[in-house]
Amino acid sequence: MGIIALTYNFVNASSSKASMKKGGWKCPPRGFVKLNVDASFDLDLLKGTMGAVLRDDKGRFIAGGNGKTDYCADVIMAEALAVKFGLNLAQRAGCNHLIINSDNLEYSSYRRSRSRSKNPAALPINWPIIHMFPSLLVNVHNLLDYFTLVLAGNGHNFRAHGPPGTGMRFFVTCDPANIRHIFTTNYTNFPKGTEFVAIFDIMGDSLFNVDGARALRPRVKIHTVLSSPRLVASMEACCRDKVVNNLLPLFCHMASTNALFDMQELMSRFMFDLATTALFSVDPGLLSIDMPSMDIAVAMDTVMRWLNIGPERMLGAAHTVLRVFVAKMIERRNIDKVHVSNDEEQEGVDILSSYINDPDFADYDFLCAGLIGLMLALRDTVRTTLTWIFYNLAQNPDIVATIRNELLPIALQKAPTGAGAMVIFEPEEIKSLVYLRATLYETLRLYPPAPLERKTVATEDIMPSGHKVHAGDTVFVSIYSMGRMRDVWGENCLDYNPHRWLSKDGNTLRYVPSHKFLSFNSGPRICPGKDIAVMQMKIIIATVLWNFDVEVLEGQSIRPKSSCILQMENGLIVKLKKRQA
Ligand code: HEM
Incomplete structure (x- = not known):
């Protein structure tokens, strides 16, 4: 779907009858390659498709591709995956100097660092955590940027939960007021916990792993x-x-x-x-x-x-x-x-x-x-x-x-x-x-x-x-x-x-x-x-x-x-x- 839309746009834009619509496709500066990515997302199936096209500074086609995502939590994730897909394509095509165009407003607004948007980005549904969802496999290698993306769109905090029946709940924050509460004002209520100790068991019962x-x-x-x-x-x-x-x-x-x-x-x-x-x-x-x-x-x-x-x-x-x-x-x-x-x-x-x-x-x-x-x-x-x-x-x-x-x-x-x-x-x-x-x-x-x-x-x-x-x-x-x-x-x-x-x-x-x-x-x-x-x-x-x-x-x-x-x-x-x- 994504690749069809991109190809359609490209064919239209390349036609001699094409007129320049406001905000339409523009050639990248000399020496750069433009990567256009697009994604679609099916809310019922939690699946998505994506496409990517690379063009040079004269508008010439270099490479294109499309793909599917078996699990996609929301529209931001779909667009982020499309960008990742496009970047892989660019890497394989040997394109280094890239300009990336993605039309998802929430994702783009994050990239421009517009945190705390007035229209909060959709929260991930069943947010992925290790051992739980296939989607984690997609996100785990990019978790920090994924967190940043969602936190920027949701006032610096979001909540998520594990698979039904597990009762697992997560709260993710980068809000300075919350941080003061967690680390100082009420810090005894926020120990590192058993999972932390299990991850860093090499440090046994030493200071790094114990609380109180x-x-x-x-x-x-x-x-x-x-x-x-x-x-x-x-x-x-x-x-x-x-x-x-x-x-x-x-x-x-x-x-x-x-x-x-x-x-x-x-x-x-x-x-x-x-x-x-x-x-x-x-x-x-x-x-x-x-x-x-x-x-x-x-x-x-x-x-x-x-x-x-x-x-x-x-x-x-x-x-x-x-x-x-x-x-x-x-x-x-x-x-x-x-x-x-x-x-x-x-x-x-x-x-x-x-x-x-x-x-x-x-x-x-x-x-x-x-x-x-x-x-x-x-x-x-x-x-x-x-x-x-x-x-x-x-x-x-x-x-x-x-x-x-x-x-x-x-x-x-x-x-x-x-x-x-x-x-x-x-x-x-x-x-x-x-x-x-x-x-x-x-x-x-x-x-x-x-x-x-x-x-x-x-x-x-x-x-x-x-x-x-x-x-x-x-x-x-x-x-x-x-x-x-x-x-x-x-x-x-x-x-x-x-x-x-x-x-x-x-x-x-x-x-x-x-x-x-x-x-x-x-x-x-x-x-x-x-x-x-x-x-x-x-x-x-x-x-x-x-x-x-x-x-x-x-x-x-x-x-x-x-x-x-x-x-x-x-x-x-x-x-x-x-x-x-
Ligand atoms: C750029 C350098 C460093 C950074 C950014 C840094 C950062 C941190 C952070 C974030 C923690 C908290 C970890 C946690 O509780 O999970 C920590 C704790 C600690 N750091 Fe550093 N550290 C640095 C260098 C050092 C050095 C050079 C030493 C030793 C000479 C050191 C000794 C410790 C100790 C002993 C703790 C445990 C404190 C406690 O739990 O009460 N750190 N550090």
Whole structure:
């Protein structure tokens, strides 16, 4: 049906008698290809059809196709699937520079970021959740955008339910007032719940998985550990030394050989080394020119499942790899302890040393699970953010220029030294750089490493938005969607613009409450590693940007992977050029 309509329109438009109707088909700009998609939707059968046509900048037909959807919840979903179908067609036809035309007003209005429309988008019927509906298979790989689409059209909230008879109910929100209620005002009523613990069972009964009174001691402990000036100074120094001794030489090598490489993988190696150094004082040396294998890092990726999806066999193997690794680290420390006469020396240099003698963490499994949780927190969040920063900066040379301007007065004070004449920025020197921090926050706003929070409802409650939730309901908080809501971040919410974080004079950061900028969480569960993460990212970004130009290979498909961490599905292929001092 869709393809017939599109072909009909195209034939009419191409005819010599065709007149230009207002808003009719227009050629795309030179060098671009226009993708027209259309969908039809049968409300009774919950099925749809779709079609897509690609034409070049002279209006010439390149490719077309049509398809059916066996399950389609509503008209927005039909149109979204048609866009997806068209994009696949474009990819197969090798068309990269695309302009997409879709005539569904609700879908298009979302794409233009018109959140909270006056005519709310139709709610999905029997909204799909894993193990329930075939439609999930369509949406699960695009769940974040799907949530954003529906939330934008429904005043930042929607409710959905599972298949008849299951009694499963869901409430999805990105409404700042609801978020304050869930994370702060009434947070005891919104524990993580058993499903969360089942997904992240590798973290056992550690802080990451428990709520209420059981979380209190571990939380106080980690806040104390991560705010110890000695540990913070040691982590700063480690990061700085790792940049100087490993990252810069490797980047110099990549630049001198003009090599293409995956920035995401390198950031992953870098952060793995840094995480194990901070935790155990052990640097496994994954960041080196010969790129050693990353079994443990791969196991860490495997355990971060998306809505409980993932082959159990692989998961079991990954658990074993991680446990064995952490067990070795603990054993090594126990042996070292026997040899180190002065315990004071050891205390506070890494995170493990603060736990190893603590009777609250004497239970081996508990300690092990907590350390694995910390490894994931330390590595995954920062490496993910760094990859998105490099990607966004490569699209925004003006922002790179502003960061370099901010670094200039510091760089002028030092003559580049050593091989390759690199400029190294010390942690103290860049601590107060406001624009650099604004760039980090802007990245975290649009690309929060943990894009979706999951909670359950303990007892019946009414949200500030007026929605009633019942005991046992699951609440999904879409942090990813919140950064993309016009009512929260303004008309230009989809633009990557660090200036939105600055005061009028540009000298200070604007205050943004954590229930609006939720990337580091909010309330009692707020991330205790925020300052450390910001410090690490500042050191890395400042030094890399000053010494190199980072070019992203054109034509890559950059999209988030279906994972509870917002990694890039296909990595980020880049090339470096050494800048002249
Ligand atoms: C860009 C960097 C980071 C981001 C965006 C981030 C974000 C978050 C978020 C969203 C949570 C809440 C998770 C949940 O409750 O489900 C969290 C918790 C936590 N984060 Fe981070 N994090 C980052 C870096 C770090 C680092 C470097 C550390 C350690 C040094 C760390 C340690 C923790 C810990 C221990 C918790 C648990 C807090 C609790 O449950 O009370 N994070 N973080």
